[in-house]
Amino acid sequence: MKSWSKSLQSNYGTPVLELVSGKGATVIDSKGNQYLDFLAGIATNVLGHAHPAVVKAVSKQIATLGHVSNLYAHPNVIALAEKLVKMTGDKSARVFFCNSGAEANEAALKISRKTGHTRIVATKDSFHGRTMGALSLTGQPEKSKAFKPLIKGVTHVPYGDMGAMLKKVNKKTAMVIVEPIMGEAGVIVPPHGYLQALRELCDDTGALLVFDCVQTGMGRTGDWFGYEYSGIKPDVITLAKGLGGGLPLGAMIALGDSAELFQPGDHGSTFGGNPVATAAALAVIETIESKKLLKRVGDVGVELMADLALIEGVRSVRGAGLLIGIEFSAPIAKQVAAQCQKNGVLVNGNSDTVIRIAPPLIISDRDVAKFLKIFTESAHEVAK
Ligand SMILES: *Cc1c(COP(=O)(O)O)cnc(C)c1O
Numbered sequence: 001m002k003s004w005s006k007s008l009q010s011n012y013g014t015p016v017l018e019l020v021s022g023k024g025a026t027v028i029d030s031k032g033n034q035y036l037d038f039l040a041g042i043a044t045n046v047l048g049h050a051h052p053a054v055v056k057a058v059s060k061q062i063a064t065l066g067h068v069s070n071l072y073a074h075p076n077v078i079a080l081a082e083k084l085v086k087m088t089g090d091k092s093a094r095v096f097f098c099n100s101g102a103e104a105n106e107a108a109l110k111i112s113r114k115t116g117h118t119r120i121v122a123t124k125d126s127f128h129g130r131t132m133g134a135l136s137l138t139g140q141p142e143k144s145k146a147f148k149p150l151i152k153g154v155t156h157v158p159y160g161d162m163g164a165m166l167k168k169v170n171k172k173t174a175m176v177i178v179e180p181i182m183g184e185a186g187v188i189v190p191p192h193g194y195l196q197a198l199r200e201l202c203d204d205t206g207a208l209l210v211f212d213c214v215q216t217g218m219g220r221t222g223d224w225f226g227y228e229y230s231g232i233k234p235d236v237i238t239l240a241k242g243l244g245g246g247l248p249l250g251a252m253i254a255l256g257d258s259a260e261l262f263q264p265g266d267h268g269s270t271f272g273g274n275p276v277a278t279a280a281a282l283a284v285i286e287t288i289e290s291k292k293l294l295k296r297v298g299d300v301g302v303e304l305m306a307d308l309a310l311i312e313g314v315r316s317v318r319g320a321g322l323l324i325g326i327e328f329s330a331p332i333a334k335q336v337a338a339q340c341q342k343n344g345v346l347v348n349g350n351s352d353t354v355i356r357i358a359p360p361l362i363i364s365d366r367d368v369a370k371f372l373k374i375f376t377e378s379a380h381e382v383a384k
Contacts, residue, residue: 017341022049025360025367027346036345038359038371043183043215043323046242047287048360054245057283061276069270076278083285084253087224090233094259097273098250101214101240102129105177107252107267108210108236109133109151112175114261115208120151121168121176123159127184128177128212137177160190162197173207175236180226183215186354187325189318195230208235208258214250215323218242219288219361222298222321229320245284249277293361297321304368311376313383315353322363326355332382339378345371 004014018030025048027037040046047054061076068074081095096107105128112120120137122128128137135144136151139159144150157164159182169176176198182188195211202209211234216226220242227234235258240250248271254261271277288294301321308326309317315329328336330353337349348356359371 024048038357043358044241053283057279061279077273080278093255096252099248102131102134104238104250105134117174119153125185175208177210186350187319199232210236214240247277247280335382
């Protein structure tokens with residue numbers, strides 16, 4: 001696509017497809033081809049494309065009052081914060097709104113420094129965003145090496161390795177940040193008991209436990225937040241991706257005592273909690289509730305994972321709910337993803353061996369069946 005590189009910077013690869021419209025789990029490109037969207041804007045369009053509830057809420061809000069800044073309150077920002085507080089199950093939780101996952105993690109980084117400690121422990125291969133603070137947390141040296149120096153005092157330990165955590169987390173640690181399931185790294189599920197052990201360690205040392213739920217939040221795993229299966233609560237939750245149902249919106253939620261750490265003047269964002277983005281988020285949450293999508297996501301996910309595991313050449317299938325990593329025995333993931341696209345299904349080739357899928361939470365049984373058929377055919381076409 002020549003027109004892309006003539007006006008946009010080269011930080012992304014040049015896209016092959018140009019998408020022009022969508023409805024539900026279907027998108028249409030500029031040549032009129034249809035695709036079943038099993039990536040949903042990278043785990044973002046939780047209600048699919050052009051969902052009537054989101055369209056209605058956003059249209060009404062932009063026609064009424066589009067932006068107020070945080071010098072003024074607005075009913076949506078309060079209603080959404082109240083919803084999120086309720087979803088955490090902790091009445092003392094308090095919300096800060098921003099516009100992206102990186103910004104949510106920047107806010108977590110800043111709130112952790114208000115503990116009076118400076119050191120941070122994160123995990124290798126993690127993804128927490130691309131701004132300088134978030135990039136310092138991200139455990140992928142190839143993404144940060146050109147931009148050094150990063151923030152000082154950040155240590156990365158192998159994901160899922162409690163022994164390594166015990167060696168690095170101590171009374172000087174401001175925060176430990178982990179993804180409940182690593183998304184960008186290829187949908188890596190931690191060993192049983194990991195999140196609980198992190199909770200204990202942070203309780204012992206006083207470090208804030210931060211769960212980056214940017215990808216695993218908003219129903220993606222069949223719970224509101226990707227850590228809920230563990231039964232424990234973190235001190236800080238970061239959200240973005242699915243929160244705005246396609247509109248840019250992020251949040252950093254502090255629970256318990258950490259909700260008191262930010263004081264007036266400590267942090268801010270002009271667009272954070274914008275009336276239109278928060279209208280979309282309210283519509284998303286209300287729809288997930290009224291359509292009982294959390295349970296549906298859990299059920300569909302279990303079945304889909306079982307079916308995917310039966311495909312020839314698939315070594316393992318992992319994830320939770322509708323965040324699923326499909327690992328092939330051979331390094332064919334990128335070719336299979338390209339073949340799927342040719343055959344009318346959008347998925348993400350995460351690495352040479354792993355494909356990630358994150359369909360809209362409203363996905364129908366019919367679309368799941370169609371996906372399985374095309375995905376299986378595509379895998380066979382590449383393998384033969
Ligand atoms: C996508 C992602 C981010 C970064 O979000 P942006 O909105 O791209 O800044 C952070 N953490 C996780 C777990 C993510 O998946």
